[in-house]
Amino acid sequence: MEIQINPTFPLLAGPGRTDGCCRAPSLLCPHFPTPRGQVTPWSHPGGVTPVGALWRLLRRSGVGGQLWQNLERPCRGWGWAPAPPWPGGSFSRCCAGHPAGRRSAGPLPGTVPKAGLSCGGSACLRPVIKEEEEGEDAPGTGPEHRGQPDTGSATMAQSKGTVVLAYSGGLDTSCILVWLKEQGYDVIAYLANIGQKEDFEAARKKALALGAKKVYIEDVSREFVEQFIWPAVQANALYEDRYLLGTALARPCIARRLVEIAQREGAQHVAHGATGKGNDQVRFELSCYALCPKIKVVAPWRLPEFYQRFPGRRELMDYAKKHGIPVPVTPQTPWSMDENLMHISYEAGILENPKNQAPPGLYTKTCDPAKSPDTPDVLEIKFERGVPVKVTNTGDGATRSSALELFVYLNDIAGKHGVGRIDIVENRFVGMKSRGIYETPAGTILYHAHLDIEAFTMDREVRKIKQGLSLKFSELVYNGFWHSPECEFLRECIGRSQEPVVGTVRLSVFKGQVYILGRESPRSLYNEELVSMNVQGDYEPADATGFININSLRLKEYHRLQSKVTVKQDE
Structure with missing residues (x-):
């Protein structure tokens, strides 16, 4: 049995339990040595442990509150781990193999959750401070340590306010919706009808069934065309000579309404399901921050506790099945759309x-x-x-x-x-x-x-300038800067050129x-008579001689000097 002693509080440290709950001992752990099959005063399931009694004394004396502020929040069945300022603390694991003192991302390799004490990720973090202030049990003495059943970790998560989720109805955002609720958020789902083929009513029912407090489904197709696609048509927008920016144009349109709903609902957070490797995370968030600088963005696929818990599609599917999230019956296409x-x-x-x-x-x-x-x-x-x-x-x-x-x-x-x-x-x-x-x-x-x-x-010269503006416009749109001052300026300039x-x-x-x-066109700059090979029109062919001579002067001088340099090098 491993023993770790905390030099700061050596009397409060001791070996961890051997029954699979605390994998290593740590500061203030209520589970002192308990050989399998024995009941001792140190961990009696029906009473208050000495550590629990000590905690209450400390709490009443006013010292416990300060100690608590230096401790990480405990999980059900977890040992206790000191915060970084306290030296010598151990890094214990809970019964599901989660590291203590952090929001977990699922059981660690090689660990098996103990029946009845399986953690539900970061949702099992218990707001002990609030509970103790209300006169509830001290750490190590609550129902979870007296053999009573777990009533569900999601209900134990501390409330974090309301988040508006950019919801698609697919597997990813459905899992994210449930996961956000586990973290303590009230979730409002927003599904934009931007012209995709979708059963919107089914998506609404699904979001509500998964626990969304409210669901917004709004048709933004017309404004998408008039306010986003038309400016791109005017610009001849083309990224890297080939991509017409379909996704890049849609994201600021969706994000704009996402922020509007958040402001309407008084939500401080918005969330999306974009991956941490793609462009969409940038496009969504730059738009959100531009339109509402105080908004807070929750991006699960960039949070270690999420992407480590769901490293692949299989883990996401398992989570969906566990939480009653409908999964596709037919095999999915081996690509994303x-x-x-x-x-x-x-x-x-x-x-x-x-x-x-x-x-x-x-x-x-x-x-x-x-x-x-x-x-x-x-x-x-x-x-x-x-x-x-x-x-x-x-x-x-x-x-x-x-x-x-x-x-x-x-x-x-x-x-x-x-x-x-x-x-x-x-x-x-x-x-x-x-x-x-x-x-x-x-x-x-x-x-x-x-x-x-x-x-x-x-006009030819105006078009040359406009082409340069279009190139920059396409780059800005692709990179997510639709709501930037420079992109607004370019849209104004390009719009002026289109008169x-x-x-x-x-x-x-x-x-x-x-x-x-x-x-x-009634505004055509094409003059058929002027350009005709059969009519001289208002053009004197002899004038072309001087035009050619003037333009050839630069070329003659360049090559004359180049010839001198070449001869000198040959010598």
């Missing part, structure tokens, strides 16, 4: 190997271009100030003019023809490269259409491609 009105993304799992080709059954928003219709859809898209305001299908005469209906219609047409698929390796803001597969059907059509009408109506971007683009959608067929 995130969908909104603008796009759907696929990553992780088998896709983490960039050499692996996307399996045929992966895509959900677009059909295989090889199997798409053999007849193209010809569309006319009208723009005002760089924003699409009307789409007309020249084949069947169908038209859409409201922002949301127009975007949904383009999604349908592009998806039917397999438009909008990309498979890329991108640079995450957190510093690593990742492989992502994206479907952005409507966004792809609008990118090509807007690019064309902008080039038709915008002349008015007109209609005619295009064909066919076999995975978008083909521009023509364009017209």
Whole structure:
């Protein structure tokens, strides 16, 4: 039997129990030597231990309160561990193998929870100070040490206030909802309808069944299009030349409403289920802090007590089954997906190997271009100030003019023809490269259409500057700085540049491609007579001689001097 003596209070230290509860002795442990099968005054299940009696004396004398402030909070069945200022203390474990004095992340390897005393993670931390002030049992003398049944650790967690959780209805955020309740939070679930395919009523019932105090389900699809997607269309936003920013645009939209609900409910905390390796954690939290600087963010996947407790999918599934959280009956796809009105993304799992080709059954928003219709859809898209305001299908005469209906219609047409698929390796803001597969059907059509009408109506030098602004805008959006002052400034600048971007683009959608067929605009800078090879117009060809001579002067001088340097080096 191991014995550890605390030099500060040697008389209060002693060997730990041998019956599997305290794995090592520690300061003020009420479980003194108790050989298996024997009952001694040191740990009599029906009485107050000497340590407990001593504690009460200390507590009444006023000394105990100060001692308590230097102790970590105890778990049921735990030994006691001194806080860092007290030297020589042992690091004991509870019956479930949790280290004392910290919020646990599940049983440690090689430990088996003892029946009836299994800890429920950090929820089993007992607010002893409050209980003693109310005249309840001293440490080591409560019902948990008198053989009475555990009534549930979640009810013992100290209240931490209200948290608004960005809830998806999936396994991860459902487990997080229950886990937050274990930590002592009152949970309000917020599920944004941002155009994804979802049974929202089923998600509401599920969240309430899991213990959510309230559930908000709000349709933000229209504001997502008008306030987030349209500015990106105006900017021709494209991250690293290929990614149309579908997820990056959705996060600040969701976060904005998340903060609004927190403020409405008087909640001091918000929470999300983004992983600790991705971009979304940054996007969510930068938006939350920008919109409400005093808000506190709970990010479980960055908390050791959470990610050590759930190192993999299996542990999460086991937790779900234990707490009655519905789990998928059918096998899950070996990759993760995130969908909104603008796009759907696929990553992780088998896709983490960039050499692996996307399996045929992966895509959900677009059909295989090889199997798409053999007849193209010809569309006319009208723009005002760089924003699409009307789409007309020249084949069947169908038209859409409201922002949301127009975007949904383009999604349908592009998806039917397999438009909008990309498979890329991108640079995450957190510093690593990742492989992502994206479907952005409507966004792809609008990118090509807007690019064309902008080039038709915008001055060359203005467009050069605007292209630089668009590059920076795309980077800021990708990295999560939508609500930053610099991003607001860029949106204003880009919006100002779009005043002349008015007109209609005619295009064909066919076999995975978008083909521009023509364009017209009352603000066009194109002069057919001026550019015609058949009409001289208001242009003197002889003037081009001087233009060429002036521009060639720099090149002549450069190469003349280079020739001198080369000759000198040869000598």
